[in-house]
Amino acid sequence: MEVFLVIAFTHFLALLSPGPDFFLILTSLLQKGRR
Secondary structure, X not given: OHHHHHHXXXXXXXXXOOOHHHHHHHHHHHHHHHO
């Protein structure tokens, strides 16, 4: 459930300030979190 909330929150922020940098940072954080 927490994962869904995080994705929804990050998606909302992406809509407010769209940009490739934000997406790269998000993916890097997800990869670090899985390790």
